[in-house]
Every structure is written in C-alpha cells, then in structure tokens.
Amino acid sequence: MLVPDLPLRTDRLDLRLFTADDFAALHGYQSRADVTRYLYFGPNDEAASREALTRKRARVALRAEGDVLNLALVLRETGAVIGDVLLIWTSVAHRQGEIGYVLHPDHAGHGYATEAAREMLRLGFDELGLHRIVGRLDARNTASRGCWSGSACAGRRICGRTSWSRGSGPTRRCTPCWPASGGPAGAETPPGPAPPCAPGRMFLLSRGGGPSARCRRRPRA
Numbered sequence: 001m002l003v004p005d006l007p008l009r010t011d012r013l014d015l016r017l018f019t020a021d022d023f024a025a026l027h028g029y030q031s032r033a034d035v036t037r038y039l040y041f042g043p044n045d046e047a048a049s050r051e052a053l054t055r056k057r058a059r060v061a062l063r064a065e066g067d068v069l070n071l072a073l074v075l076r077e078t079g080a081v082i083g084d085v086l087l088i089w090t091s092v093a094h095r096q097g098e099i100g101y102v103l104h105p106d107h108a109g110h111g112y113a114t115e116a117a118r119e120m121l122r123l124g125f126d127e128l129g130l131h132r133i134v135g136r137l138d139a140r141n142t143a144s145r146g147c148w149s150g151s152a153c154a155g156r157r158i159c160g161r162t163s164w165s166r167g168s169g170p171t172r173r174c175t176p177c178w179p180a181s182g183g184p185a186g187a188e189t190p191p192g193p194a195p196p197c198a199p200g201r202m203f204l205l206s207r208g209g210g211p212s213a214r215c216r217r218r219p220r221a
Helices: 018-032 046-058 110-129 142-151
Strands: 013-016 068-075 082-089 096-105 133-137 157-158 161-165 169-177
Touching: 013 110, 018 046, 018 082, 018 096, 046 068, 068 110, 082 110, 096 110, 110 133
Parallel strands: 096 133
Antiparallel strands: 013 068, 068 082, 082 096, 133 169, 157 169, 161 169
8 A cells, every 4th residue: 555745855846646737737738639639538628627627636546456546746946737657556466556657748848757657667666666657658759769778778778568549559558667677676587588478467559449357547647
C-alpha cells in the first residue's frame, strides 16, 4: 500500500493531487488534437474533461491492485499546471506497475516529462516495492520514446515490446523498466538476465477487433 506524502518535489516541479480549480488547465491540453492523437481518448469537449477531472481527483493512493495514483504537474516557478502523471498498481503477485504522463505542448522540450517520470519510478520502486514498471506509448511518438529510453530510465534495465494499434499495424510500443539490481533493496528476485515482458500485462489490440481477452485495460485518463 502507498499513500504518498504530497506534494512530491523535483528540481522544478511539484506533483500534487488534482483539485476542482484545475479544470481549465486540464481541458487546455486534453482538448488538443496534437496531444490526444497518441492517446486513447479525445480530443475532449468540456463535458469529457470534467469527467476526466472527477476521475483524477479520486486517484489519490495505491491501496490495492488496480488502484491509480494520478498527480498534476505544477511548474513551481509559475504555479501553472502543465500536465499530469500517473502510477498504476497493475499486479500485486508480480510486483508490477505502469506509469504514464501527458504534457501540454507549450512546455515540451524542457525535460519536465522526464523529471516527473523519474520521480514516479522512484515512488514505484523504492516506496511501493515494485519489481517492474511498464510505460506504454505509440511508436510514432518519438518525443515520448526518447523520454522512456533516456534519462528517465537511467540505471535501469529496459526491454521493448511492440503491440498492435487498431487498423494500423504494429505501432504501439511499451518499454518496461526495472532496477538494474533486479528489484528494490532487500527484495528476492530471480538471478540472471531480466525476464521478457509479461504478455498478460500488456495492452494488446488485435488488427480487426478489440483488446485481447487476456490483457488489462488501461484506466481512462
């Protein structure tokens, strides 16, 4: 179980829970086609963004498998909400989680996503005791691919897996990351090289149909 002491502070960001006052900022990026083109929703109208805000405000802790912690990214210098990040506890038995983020394009290119992702990885590995954390993305999203394969995963073993996007072939890639030591300090982990990605924990889409029955759906944004 994890009920984090918030806000989480990085060099330039405060990661805090969403509030009712965050609607304008959230809708500001969830309503943009250039943001949602690589995601599983949107662009949102105001009603959809209000529903999204309600969901995000309920994601405050990781108490059981399937729970989501969803935090607003606040640029400390200005106090502006520039995106959000989440950590999902996907499996207790396998000590596995998933992280994701969305960033307003006006703030891209400054390393904010990497900074936030690194802090969520720390939270998952060091405080929740996870063994593996998965990050999923559309393979065409080169900016996000650079984040997952770059400094956010520094010092961690990485493998890649390609899954299928509906109607357009193999375009979605997921990059699991876990500590180079194989797990958190003191944890008992298998010896030898890192195991392959666990198929049952990936979000796979078949070419002509919906999600594979054995795969876990990602929570709505």
